[in-house]
Amino acid sequence: MSVGERSPLRSDRRPIEIEEDDTYLPPRNAVHPSEQGKWTRIFYLTLLWLFIILVVSLTVWGIKYYS
Template sequence: MNAGEKLPSRSQRKPIEREEDDTYLPPRKVVHPSERGKWTRIFYVTLLWLFVILVIALTVWGIKYSS
């Protein structure tokens, strides 16, 4: 490329086409999907059940020792 040659603008360039061959690797997110959503759901369900058990335990304890 000479200093006098101009490059075409981005809108005039042709997109680079990828060839699908045997060496193509999919993105990491496809091969190893994140489990963050699954663990977040388990965490919140566990918190909910702990809260329910606490309320029931305190209610039973209050009724048992109120008299």
């Protein structure tokens, strides 16, 4: 390798430009989004309502039978 055939320094190199293909596909999670967040929210709301119903039921039962 002679002096004239040296490769350029890293600081002088330009980044390689990536051209988009016609066959570009988006990420899978963009096409098929996860429903995990939706089901988690439904699960916690169900637990909350069951707890509220339990508290109200026990309160009514306690007032009805022990007063």
